[in-house]
Amino acid sequence: MRSLFINTSTKKLIIGIVEDDKVLYEYSDTNSNELSSKIMPIIDEAFTKTNLKPVDIDTIFVTNGPGSFTGIRIGLTIAKVMAWSLKMKVVPVSSLELMVSGNYNSDYILPLMDARRNNVFGALYDRNLNPIINDSFINYEDMINRANDMVKDYTIVSHEFDFEEPKYDIVKVIKKHINDKGINPHELNPNYLKMTEAEENLSKKEGE
Amino acid sequence: MDTYILAIESSCDETSLSIIKNGCEEISTVVLSQMDTHANYGGVVPEIASRMHIENITLVLEECLKKANMAMDDITAIAITYGPGLIGSLLIGLMAAKTLAYIYDKPLVPVHHIAGHIYANNLVKTMEFPLMALVVSGGHTELVYMKENYSFEVIGTTLDDAVGEAYDKVARVIGVKYPGGPNVDKLAHIGTDTYNLPLPLDDDSFNFSFSGLKSAVINLYHNEEQRGNVINKENLACSFQNRVVDILTKKTMHALTEYGVKNLIVAGGVSANKGLREKLTFLCEKEDVNLTIPEIKYCTDNAAMIGAAGYFAYKIGRRADLTLNAKATDKLN
Numbered sequence: 001m002r003s004l005f006i007n008t009s010t011k012k013l014i015i016g017i018v019e020d021d022k023v024l025y026e027y028s029d030t031n032s033n034e035l036s037s038k039i040m041p042i043i044d045e046a047f048t049k050t051n052l053k054p055v056d057i058d059t060i061f062v063t064n065g066p067g068s069f070t071g072i073r074i075g076l077t078i079a080k081v082m083a084w085s086l087k088m089k090v091v092p093v094s095s096l097e098l099m100v101s102g103n104y105n106s107d108y109i110l111p112l113m114d115a116r117r118n119n120v121f122g123a124l125y126d127r128n129l130n131p132i133i134n135d136s137f138i139n140y141e142d143m144i145n146r147a148n149d150m151v152k153d154y155t156i157v158s159h160e161f162d163f164e165e166p167k168y169d170i171v172k173v174i175k176k177h178i179n180d181k182g183i184n185p186h187e188l189n190p191n192y193l194k195m196t197e198a199e200e201n202l203s204k205k206e207g208e
Numbered sequence: 209m210d211t212y213i214l215a216i217e218s219s220c221d222e223t224s225l226s227i228i229k230n231g232c233e234e235i236s237t238v239v240l241s242q243m244d245t246h247a248n249y250g251g252v253v254p255e256i257a258s259r260m261h262i263e264n265i266t267l268v269l270e271e272c273l274k275k276a277n278m279a280m281d282d283i284t285a286i287a288i289t290y291g292p293g294l295i296g297s298l299l300i301g302l303m304a305a306k307t308l309a310y311i312y313d314k315p316l317v318p319v320h321h322i323a324g325h326i327y328a329n330n331l332v333k334t335m336e337f338p339l340m341a342l343v344v345s346g347g348h349t350e351l352v353y354m355k356e357n358y359s360f361e362v363i364g365t366t367l368d369d370a371v372g373e374a375y376d377k378v379a380r381v382i383g384v385k386y387p388g389g390p391n392v393d394k395l396a397h398i399g400t401d402t403y404n405l406p407l408p409l410d411d412d413s414f415n416f417s418f419s420g421l422k423s424a425v426i427n428l429y430h431n432e433e434q435r436g437n438v439i440n441k442e443n444l445a446c447s448f449q450n451r452v453v454d455i456l457t458k459k460t461m462h463a464l465t466e467y468g469v470k471n472l473i474v475a476g477g478v479s480a481n482k483g484l485r486e487k488l489t490f491l492c493e494k495e496d497v498n499l500t501i502p503e504i505k506y507c508t509d510n511a512a513m514i515g516a517a518g519y520f521a522y523k524i525g526r527r528a529d530l531t532l533n534a535k536a537t538d539k540l541n
Contacts, residue, residue: 036299054310070295073299074303080304081266081269185266189262196256
């Protein structure tokens with residue numbers, strides 16, 4: 001079984017081609033502003049270097065957020081169009097789950113992303129990638145308090161805040177989701193976890 | 209051999225795909241407008257627009273191909289609006305276009321949004337050169353001289369607000385619902401020109417300026433309100449519209465004479481304006497100028513016009529590679 005892995009939701013851009021549990025190609029680098037220019041040539045390189053074509057892929061695994069809104073959409077648009085065109089199975093995975101997929105020293109890992117104004121995108125996972133606290137848009141202190149209520153010991157990982165740097169293991173994520181049913185490409189959409197400011201203001205106004 | 213262009217347009221609040229044959233024949237077009245959603249906010253909210261584009265992009269693609277009864281293999285090249293526009297919105301169409309170009313190994317043709325508006329006219333009638341194009345929309349007010357196909361010389365532009373922008377702002381102040389342009393146009397047709405407003409930037413250049421006129425309307429409205437006078441909205445709309453139409457037509461007719469051109473096309477959302485259509489039709493008949501104004505459905509943003517422009521861009525060898533990026537602003541070329 002061959003998989004294409006795409007992550008544009010976090011601070012690390014990942015493009016991978018995996019056959020069963022063997023990584024045939026992996027690009028991993030800091031996600032930059034030039035993402036929209038860079039990403040297709042990297043995908044092209046992934047296929048060229050592995051001597052494969054998009055039609056040789058069975059399943060696309062793509063992170064659908066949370067994270068940078070524009071970033072999520074760039075990877076998801078590619079996955080959506082590719083999966084729809086070539087009738088491929090596509091499986092969305094959480095970007096926070098990807099951040100905890102590497103090898104850590106504790107049983108529980110708490111991934112954090114800056115969501116501004118003292119808010120974070122956060123969750124709590126065990127080392128088998130099972131969520132203990134689901135992906136949330138939440139105040140930073142509330143996140144920590146909730147985690148403290150659940151488990152005694154955990155490792156916090158974050159690209160932006162001063163904690164342990166997240167480590168990614170795409171094979172582990174693919175294995176975890178290999179039997180997921182997949183989603184209709186038309187319904188493959190970002191999981192923003194957050195309304196737009198305009199929507200928030202409007203619902204506040206209507207509530208008054 | 210026939211050339212089929214699959215065109216994608218997502219620069220603002222319309223998700224649109226189209227298949228155009230040989231730059232002039234519309235095979236199928238699907239336009240998904242988000243106008244009703246943005247109306248709740250009194251204008252386009254960029255983040256909401258981006259969110260709606262990604263939700264709809266493959267649905268619109270599927271419907272466009274189905275309507276044409278065609279498959280991607282039948283397509284010659286893919287044309288994409290790369291700018292100008294809202295970055296987040298542009299990126300959805302752009303990434304979709306690049307993905308399709310990549311997996312089906314099709315040439316990718318970058319199209320400037322305004323070139324699209326101009327070439328909407330080719331779907332109505334074969335464009336004849338040399339010609340003058342008056343581009344009027346929410347983001348643009350330009351006079352463009354075209355010596356031949358796909359050669360654009362911008363001879364005049366707005367120094368401040370675009371004409372559509374001025375309409376929207378005036379609409380907001382006098383309490384006319386979004387979208388402001390068409391609604392002010394409607395009011396103007398009921399009213400009479402009774403308010404004393406200045407003719408903006410009435411000089412020998414081909415440039416425009418609408419912020420002064422806009423301010424004059426707003427000041428007049430507030431002054432009358434303060435004095436407790438009743439404002440006749442219809443008459444104010446009519447007076448404002450007359451000044452706009454007068455200066456647009458005056459400079460356009462002047463440009464035609466100066467460049468010795470007998471073909472005029474109008475492009476962009478504001479070309480749907482009834483006042484502008486009437487006056488231009490009258491003046492062009494008088495001056496023996498061939499005037500083309502696209503049907504209303506081609507005036508607003510749509511991918512058919514991108515497919516028409518894309519065909520000519522394709523023919524002269526315009527190509528982009530997979531690094532093509534979206535541009536919020538870019539010179540017409």
